Amino acid sequence: MNFDLSDELKALQQRTRDFIREQVLPLENDPRQDSHGPHPALRDELVARARAAGLLTPHASVELGGLGLSHTAKAVVFEEAGYSWLGPTALNIHAPDEGNIHLMEAVASPAQKARWLVPQVQGRTRSCFAMTEPAPGAGADPGMLQTTAVRDGAGYRINGRKWFITGADGADYAIVMARMEDGTATMFLADMDQPGIVLERNMDAMDRCFTGGHGVLRFDNLYVPEADILGEPGKGFRYAQVRLAPARLTHCMRWLGQARRAHDIAVDYARRRQAFGRPLAEHEGVGFMLADNDMDLQTARLHIWHTAWLLDQGQRCNFESSRAKVVCSEAEWRVVDRCVQILGGQGVTGETAVMRIFTDMRAFRIYDGPSEVHRWSMARKIVQGEAAAAR
Incomplete structure (x- = not known):
């Protein structure tokens, strides 16, 4: 597995990063959103901005108007989009549409694609x-x-x-x-x-x-x-696996962006905030948390990239996507939880984005399969594999 990014992918990564910083982050406090997410008008504006930037629905095939990204390329772009909680909405890669688009491309008839998938890829429907x-x-x-x-x-x-x-x-x-x-x-x-x-x-x-x-x-x-x-x-459960294995992984990608955002905020705060005569970052307790954050972020990214690479080789990755989902959801959650601790009062208020990321991310350990169910499923496969090897 080669960890080098192509020049083309590096350029796309930077373009996505710039778009999120310049076009999406300024809209995070827009009043057109509530406890049930962005309002349609805000979503339409975000989608229009991504369309103008040439970043809309990048995971869809080129034939349908997307960028035809591989799973490995999605890992890079989706992390950048996830840096803002509005980023996946802007790029039309949010759940459940991202997974549904993947499933429809794989399974739907030509007539069904024309009726439902094409306008969805264009960002006009959900x-x-x-x-x-x-x-x-x-x-x-x-x-x-x-x-x-x-x-x-x-x-x-x-x-x-x-x-x-x-x-x-x-x-x-x-x-x-x-x-x-x-x-x-x-x-x-x-x-x-x-x-x-x-x-x-x-x-x-x-x-x-x-x-x-x-x-x-x-x-x-x-x-x-x-x-x-x-x-x-009669093939509903089989098709669900076509959808769920990649969709578990794209959740990991998007939330990695949010965890990295929280970590960046905590690092900046720890550098500036003074306590007991020195910056917080120079206190061992805070410094160790930042180091643990870096390790968890890298662990999550490596699981994502490895599983994405296997998917690009044509493997089903039911086991690997379960493993990545558990590792990433728990590692990324630990990162954000530590960031709340480092920020103290600012971590439990809306003074920074960290509190919002904290409350948004907690559900990640539950949806698309709780960690316990994935561990149970993995254990069954491990035991079955060992039994088969023994025979």
Whole structure:
């Protein structure tokens, strides 16, 4: 594995960094956002700026208007975009749209791409991914799926309830996971403005960086024609893995940018702030925290780059993406937590960006699979692998 970045990628990295600093950071205090994320008007302005800068939807294929970035290139660009909590929204690489775009490119039919994917790549529409359900439905265990799809003539009737659906409020279409009559799972595409889809409410959440927040959806006899099945019937769980392995990793990339931002703020503060006759940075307790931050940031980056490199070699990386997700979510969280400690009173107030990053990031250890579930899944694969080697 070669850690050198090409001149072209270095230039793209710098261009993204400059764009975030000059075009996005000044909008972080814009009033057009609330506890449920940026308002549509702010999102439209951010997207327009990224479009003008030639940075919009860079992970999409060149044929669709993106930059066709490899997974390794995404690791570099997405980290830079993540330096601001508005950066992923601007570049149209935020969750869940980034993962949905990847899935749609891989699985959708030409007609489905023309109808839903093309305008999404252009930044004109948003989507949501409706799989998670209230108890006793699917959560960390997707096999507990309760939402049903029953054949009705030339289509299906979908009934069920979903929650923690990121971006549901204001989304133009949804990818809906439902259980078929034979027990298999299928993904369906549905416009969100249909009467069979009800947004019951938006949930209060610690994070507020996702456009549309997190919603509770109800499906009441939603009719979906057979032509709007995404991929093949019965392969919903298989397609979920197509989406989730890279999406876990892009979460790690974006949040690495936020952790680096918090660290930069803490380093600057520790250099300037005096206590007991010297700068904070010269006190061993603070200096050790900064050193630990550097180690965690580098550890996270290496896991991201390695897994991205494996994905670029065509490997599935279910195990490696789980490992990276646990390592990165916990390492990046430790970085931000230390930054709060270093900043003291400024770390627990809105005087700097660190408090906001802290509250936004805590959920990262839960969504796209809690750390405990990934550890459990990894342990099963490790034991199975050892048993196979012994045989």
